[in-house]
Amino acid sequence: MAEKTTQYYVPESSPWPLMGSIGLLLLAVGGANFIQQHTDKVQNDGKLGGVILAIGVLWMIGVMFMWWRDTVKESLGGLHSHQMDRSYRQGMIWFIFSEVMFFGAFFGALFYTRWLIVPWLGGAGSNAMTHELLWPNFQAMWPLLVAPDGRTTAAMGAWGLPAINTAILLTSSITLTIAHHALLANQRGKVIAFQAATIVLAVIFLGLQALEYVHAYHMGLTIDAGIYGSLFFLMTGFHGAHVFLGTIFMIVTFLRVLKGHYTPENHFAWEAAAWYWHFVDVVWLFLFVAVYWL
Amino acid sequence: MADHHEHHAPTGLKRWLFSTNHKDIGSLYLWFSFIMFLIGGLLAMVIRTELLYPGMQVVDPDFFNQMTTTHGLIMVFGAVMPAFVGLANWMIPLMIGAPDMALPRMNNWSFWILPAAFAILVSSVLMSAFGPGHPQAPNFGWTFYAPLSTTYGPASTDFFILSVHMMGISSIMGAINVIVTVLNMRAPGMTMMKMPLFVWTWLITAFLLIAVMPVLAGAVTMMLTDRHFGTSFFNAAGGGDPVLFQHIFWFFGHPEVYIMILPAFGVVSAIIPTFARKPLFGYASMVYATGSIALLSFVVWAHHMFAVGMPLAGMLFFMYMTMLISVPTGVKVFNWVATMWRGSLTFELPMKWAIAFVILFTIGGLSGLMLAITPADIQYHDSYFVVAHFHYVLVSGAIFSMFAAVYYWLPKWTGVMYDKFWGEVHFWSSLLSVNLLFFPMHFVGLAGMPRRYADYALQFADYNFWISIGGFWFGISQLFLLWVLIKACFLKKGEKATAEVWENPEGLEWTVPSPAPFHTFDTPPVVK
Ligand code: HEM
Ligand SMILES: [Cu+2]
Numbered sequence: 001m002a003e004k005t006t007q008y009y010v011p012e013s014s015p016w017p018l019m020g021s022i023g024l025l026l027l028a029v030g031g032a033n034f035i036q037q038h039t040d041k042v043q044n045d046g047k048l049g050g051v052i053l054a055i056g057v058l059w060m061i062g063v064m065f066m067w068w069r070d071t072v073k074e075s076l077g078g079l080h081s082h083q084m085d086r087s088y089r090q091g092m093i094w095f096i097f098s099e100v101m102f103f104g105a106f107f108g109a110l111f112y113t114r115w116l117i118v119p120w121l122g123g124a125g126s127n128a129m130t131h132e133l134l135w136p137n138f139q140a141m142w143p144l145l146v147a148p149d150g151r152t153t154a155a156m157g158a159w160g161l162p163a164i165n166t167a168i169l170l171t172s173s174i175t176l177t178i179a180h181h182a183l184l185a186n187q188r189g190k191v192i193a194f195q196a197a198t199i200v201l202a203v204i205f206l207g208l209q210a211l212e213y214v215h216a217y218h219m220g221l222t223i224d225a226g227i228y229g230s231l232f233f234l235m236t237g238f239h240g241a242h243v244f245l246g247t248i249f250m251i252v253t254f255l256r257v258l259k260g261h262y263t264p265e266n267h268f269a270w271e272a273a274a275w276y277w278h279f280v281d282v283v284w285l286f287l288f289v290a291v292y293w294l
Numbered sequence: 295m296a297d298h299h300e301h302h303a304p305t306g307l308k309r310w311l312f313s314t315n316h317k318d319i320g321s322l323y324l325w326f327s328f329i330m331f332l333i334g335g336l337l338a339m340v341i342r343t344e345l346l347y348p349g350m351q352v353v354d355p356d357f358f359n360q361m362t363t364t365h366g367l368i369m370v371f372g373a374v375m376p377a378f379v380g381l382a383n384w385m386i387p388l389m390i391g392a393p394d395m396a397l398p399r400m401n402n403w404s405f406w407i408l409p410a411a412f413a414i415l416v417s418s419v420l421m422s423a424f425g426p427g428h429p430q431a432p433n434f435g436w437t438f439y440a441p442l443s444t445t446y447g448p449a450s451t452d453f454f455i456l457s458v459h460m461m462g463i464s465s466i467m468g469a470i471n472v473i474v475t476v477l478n479m480r481a482p483g484m485t486m487m488k489m490p491l492f493v494w495t496w497l498i499t500a501f502l503l504i505a506v507m508p509v510l511a512g513a514v515t516m517m518l519t520d521r522h523f524g525t526s527f528f529n530a531a532g533g534g535d536p537v538l539f540q541h542i543f544w545f546f547g548h549p550e551v552y553i554m555i556l557p558a559f560g561v562v563s564a565i566i567p568t569f570a571r572k573p574l575f576g577y578a579s580m581v582y583a584t585g586s587i588a589l590l591s592f593v594v595w596a597h598h599m600f601a602v603g604m605p606l607a608g609m610l611f612f613m614y615m616t617m618l619i620s621v622p623t624g625v626k627v628f629n630w631v632a633t634m635w636r637g638s639l640t641f642e643l644p645m646k647w648a649i650a651f652v653i654l655f656t657i658g659g660l661s662g663l664m665l666a667i668t669p670a671d672i673q674y675h676d677s678y679f680v681v682a683h684f685h686y687v688l689v690s691g692a693i694f695s696m697f698a699a700v701y702y703w704l705p706k707w708t709g710v711m712y713d714k715f716w717g718e719v720h721f722w723s724s725l726l727s728v729n730l731l732f733f734p735m736h737f738v739g740l741a742g743m744p745r746r747y748a749d750y751a752l753q754f755a756d757y758n759f760w761i762s763i764g765g766f767w768f769g770i771s772q773l774f775l776l777w778v779l780i781k782a783c784f785l786k787k788g789e790k791a792t793a794e795v796w797e798n799p800e801g802l803e804w805t806v807p808s809p810a811p812f813h814t815f816d817t818p819p820v821v822k
Contacts, residue, residue: 007393007816007817008392008393010314010315010393010394010398010813011398012304012314013304013308013309013312013313013315014312014399015311015312016399017312017399017400017402017406018312018402018403018406020403021407021409021410022410024410024463025410025414028410028411028453028456028457029414029456031456032452032453035452035518036452036522041521041522042448042449043449044449086478087479088397090473090477091396091397091470091471094470094473094474094504095466097504097505098470098505099508101504101505101508102508102509102511104508104509105508105509105511105513105516105545106512108542109516109527109538112535112541113533113538117530117533117535117538121530121533125605147526147531147532147533148530148533149532223523223524223525224523224524224525225524226526226532226533227526227534230519230525230527230532230534234516234519
């Protein structure tokens with residue numbers, strides 16, 4: 001049976017993928033109904049959107065738990081080979097690449113808006129008549145504080161909370177790297193200390209982001225008053241959501257460190273969480289420069 | 295190379311629902327896509343029935359728009375893309391000597407997301423046709439431009455948006471699986487430059503998928519927030535721009551059309567050498583051509599937007615870049631023809647489909663070149679000429695290559711030869727009808743008939759009549775394929791196939807018995 005471990009492990013059949021699809025279906029149907037029932041764009045007299053959505057969320061959490069439990073068991077049972085470890089690593093890298101492209105769409109929208117749409121609405125290029133006929137009083141500026149139709153909003157400066165948050169995230173990447181080196185050197189106490197520090201920083205970051213949103217709404221920076229707020233809230237919001245997921249991921253691997261699941265040779269999940277964390281960190285740096293600062 | 299320690303295949307419903315086997319999942323994908331192809335085809339029949347005669351015939355204009363929209367969406371996301379993923383599932387492990395896909399459970403998840411996503415989309419069509427009050431299905435075209443899909447989109451739009459998210463998740467996971475399999479699971483000795491072209495084209499397709507599906511997800515997300523949360527991405531009154539939607543959509547959309555054609559190139563590059571009994575001409579140039587097509591596909595998107603108004607420099611840039619793509623595409627066509635040159639050709643069904651592909655795809659490529667010329671396109675845009683172009687590349691291109699693939703590998707999958715008689719009927723019937731269906735669209739398009747209208751001016755009546763006849767004929771022709779498939783897959787009737795099936799075909803897939811056993815290459819073969 002020694003040969004077995006050199007072969008690629010193809011798992012026996014598993015119910016979790018199918019359950020995961022059912023979960024996504026619940027999320028989609030529940031989500032669309034929920035949104036429609038709580039906004040006034042279209043008429044939807046149903047009431048159950050929120051319930052279905054909540055069931056979907058719980059369902060997905062359950063599926064993920066069960067699925068990963070199987071994987072962890074297999075990993076601890078020695079079924080995973082080096083080749084498989086490589087598959088997981090490459091898979092994770094490509095997943096992060098897909099996330100990069102998702103944020104890319106929003107960065108693209110940001111630059112297109114700043115460099116082209118807003119100047120054009122203000123009459124730049126060959127658009128003097130557009131300006132004259134549509135909104136002659138409109139003034140091109142960035143951040144766009146007054147929308148063409150007159151809605152006003154406020155701008156979020158870079159050097160208050162956002163700068164503090166930048167420092168926090170950067171520090172968290174450093175603590176995480178220290179933990180990583182400790183993991184490779186098999187110093188479990190140090191891993192625990194520095195990963196715990198990372199998680200604390202992550203939670204502080206999320207708290208401050210929430211505070212910043214409250215602050216924004218007090219200042220008058222809202223999601224529905226023109227393109228600046230749209231971009232601000234979607235970009236920081238999706239980033240925040242990713243930080244949230246990354247934090248959960250980090251907590252899970254932290255618990256597994258406590259249980260002693262990782263060895264210097266076999267710790268793919270830990271590293272995947274770390275990569276993900278560095279990824280949200282880098283996205284934040286771009287956000288800080290492009291959304292807050294410039 | 296037979297495997298003697300074969301595991302028992304799981305049986306019953308569980309085998310399919312819980313599968314981690316690349317062949318079973320491949321079959322699920324292929325059957326799913328075929329069912330979607332038939333459903334999408336039915337919607338096209340509604341379109342052609344309405345257009346059989348001028349004047350309003352059977353449906354109202356709004357329902358007509360729902361038909362063009364859902365026909366396009368189902369064919370692109372439900373028929374063509376999953377068909378190629380199914381092919382990838384079945385063939386890539388066999389071609390590179392791997393025991394399975396690298397991430398088998400994720401593989402099954404990618405598949406089972408699709409029926410869920412399409413349950414949403416198809417149910418909105420069914421509700422619109424038969425439900426109480428006939429709530430509208432998506433009616434804004436498969437390109438779902440804002441503001442048609444934001445300000446004016448029906449309630450089903452939100453369900454559509456979330457189903458697009460699901461399709462995106464499915465495609466991205468499928469693509470990650472392909473890349474990891476190809477990079478990590480090749481048998482010893484199977485170097486990158488020894489891989490069959492189908493594997494190469496899929497590797498590059500997978501890269502395109504991971505790069506652009508998230509962008510589509512971003513676009514539909516902005517649509518959702520514009521619709522419900524007051525954002526202004528696609529609303530000029532808030533400082534956004536509906537044209538921004540088009541840019542994001544086509545940044546996804548153009549690579550998407552290559553996602554639908556690159557695997558087809560791989561299929562044809564596998565089939566032509568077998569029946570020309572010559573190695574593929576210019577293997578390395580094929581690889582580089584595929585790579586450059588993929589890279590260029592990121593910088594041509596605005597050729598779909600020439601009529602929208604863009605700075606001159608932008609128009610010129612996108613025109614030249616688009617024309618540049620025809621160079622690597624031309625290299626491919628040249629290589630296929632050169633492979634056939636002085637080969638000892640025979641014309642079994644896969645070869646017939648492949649040759650039809652080369653010729654008809656080239657027609658589509660040439661009309662594409664005409665559309666790439668900005669001043670000309672401003673005339674042709676949104677006319678039936680565009681419809682003719684993309685149906686030549688997609689139907690007689692992508693889908694014909696799928697047919698070629700099915701006839702080529704069906705004996706390997708099922709262990710029996712396809713029914714030659716009904717196969718021939720399917721081929722000739724499809725070949726003639728597809729041209730009757732799409733060729734006259736060039737003429738009506740150039741003469742000014744706009745696309746996506748439920749009615750047309752009287753001078754287009756004769757052509758449209760024949761186009762509709764071609765459409766019905768093409769639709770019925772696919773029932774012959776259905777019969778061929780049922781006979782081979784379920785009735786298992788037909789000549790027993792050998793492991794090689796064809797005469798000295800190239801590739802590891804022909805070294806395993808037909809039908810391919812449940813597990814293959816548990817111990818990797820050594821490739822010299
Ligand atoms: C030689 C290569 C090609 C060139 C130069 C080309 C060029 C173009 C251009 C300029 C348009 C825009 C026409 C308009 O809307 O005014 C167009 C539309 C389209 N092309 Fe191509 N094309 C090529 C190959 C392909 C291939 C291989 C596919 C798919 C397999 C494809 C699928 C499409 C589709 C689906 C549309 C229509 C999109 C829509 O508006 O609904 N094209 N093509
Ligand atoms: Cu294009």
